[in-house]
Amino acid sequence: MKIAILVDEPRVSYLPGEEGLSEDLQKRKTVKNLKEVLSKRFECSLIKADKDIISKLQKKNINLVFNLCNGIRGETKQAQIPAILEFAGIPYTGSSILGHTLALNKNYACKVFKGSDIPTPEFLCIYGKDDLMQLRDRKIKFPVLIKPCDEGSGRGIHQDSLVYDFRSLNRKVQQELRLYNPPIMLTEYIKGREFTVGILGNGNNLEVLPIIEISFEALPDGLAKFYSFEVKSNYADKTIFRCPAPLDNELKINIEKTAKKAYNALNLRDYARVDIRVKNDTPYVLEINSLPGLQKGYSDITKMAGACKLGYEGLIFKIVENAINRYKQTSEQKVI
Ligand SMILES: Nc1ncnc2c1ncn2[C@@H]1O[C@H](COP(=O)(O)OP(=O)(O)O)[C@@H](O)[C@H]1O
Ligand SMILES: [Mg+2]
Incomplete structure (x- = not known):
């Protein structure tokens, strides 16, 4: 082959x-x-x-x-x-x-999550400052986070993207609308533990890799505790990754179930990584990376595979195997 x-x-x-x-x-x-x-x-x-x-x-x-x-x-x-x-x-x-x-467009992904009864933070699509008027009707409380709807790797999610009042919100929205594709996304800030969940497989045949907890507790005072561009690029050594995440069994099962449901809601295939924050024992899906990085020992999903018997090599072969099996089960069989 x-x-x-x-x-x-x-x-x-x-x-x-x-x-x-x-x-x-x-x-x-x-x-x-x-x-x-x-x-x-x-x-x-x-x-x-x-x-x-x-x-x-x-x-x-x-x-x-x-x-x-x-x-x-x-x-x-x-x-x-x-x-x-x-x-x-x-x-x-x-x-x-x-x-x-x-998956690439967080606004659409979150609309699908909402329609599929998957907990996701309250959000608004912002095309212009008039859309901010909906904030009150929708009962979204400060702080809120402003992010581009279709970027990744922390692009457009900076320390000042977390805003606590209307004036800073207005300023940040104007700035992001100049730099990124509208609509930008305003999302209720979920204060809580953060996890990322690797999923392999298709349909009912899904496997969840050991969950990673990303902890911001060691960041210097004054830095907001979320995975901003600044934290991703300058504070890797102060970001703590725990894999497998220390979780009681009930919450672990709940996170896994939510991540699998979100994966299937977006019709994802073979592998992906789901970002989650937990508040009051409810896992909220922030976004899904449908093409997560695969750099050995560096990308999250390879760390997850390294924390179980699969390992890096097993992960790569599993992705190939998932794809082959998927084609075998469809009418496209003849091409493999
Ligand atoms: N609604 C939210 N509540 C709390 N933190 C959030 C929220 N949305 C994003 N974040 C924080 O910002 C980080 C980056 O956001 P994310 O949507 O995952 O963008 P990226 O595609 O850049 O990874 C998340 O890992 C999380 O720390
Ligand atoms: Mg993310």
Whole structure:
């Protein structure tokens, strides 16, 4: 069987406060480790996604694409490569067009969570400052967090995104509307423990990896206790990761159940990572990463796999196996 690891151009950020953020090194390390593992069982090559990908993949008779493309532009960027592959009938790992599109846009994802009775923080979609008038009607209380609806890696979520009064809210909203795709998202701030949950599988056949708790208790005084861009980029050594998270059994089961329900509500496939905060024993889903990073020993989902018998190698083979089984169970069987 021939597998191609498909990568696109790494994104470099030039926005104020985020200059120089580059995914280049992270991508190169991910590809190197991934290729080492996949080559043990498959004929494995590395292909760069460009306008000729269909012919490149067909020329090499690729049976399965290991999709690592985050996308470059547009509001559905993560879904574009899956769309091209699906059009060409080429099987690929991970979520489909629908899943990536829903997960990438936090406003839509949270609408689906609400409609599926999955607890998620109260939120508003903000196109302009007039939308802030809904705050009172919807009984959303300060503090609230302002975030872009379709970014990741802490982009646009800064220390001053957590606001305690209307004046700072207004100022932050104006600033974010200038920098990011509207609508931006206003979300009720959930003060509580934070967890991230790795899920593998499809439909009723889901497996939850050991949960990670992300603790901000060691951050210097004066820094707000959430995973802001500043914390992600400058305070990694002061961010505590506990895996498996210390949880009593009831809460653990509740978090796992909520994460699985959210995964299926967005129609996700093969693997994803669900971000959760817990308040009064209720797990609130903040967002789902439908294409979580796979850098060995660094990305959360690889740490989770490292904390159980699966390990990094097992994780990668499991993703491939999930994709193959999924195609075997559908009418697209002939392509594998
Ligand atoms: N509603 C919320 N309540 C509390 N904290 C939140 C909320 N939304 C986001 N956060 C904090 O901001 C961090 C980043 O938000 P998230 O939506 O996961 O964006 P990203 O895609 O950048 O990871 C979360 O890990 C969490 O610490
Ligand atoms: Mg997140």
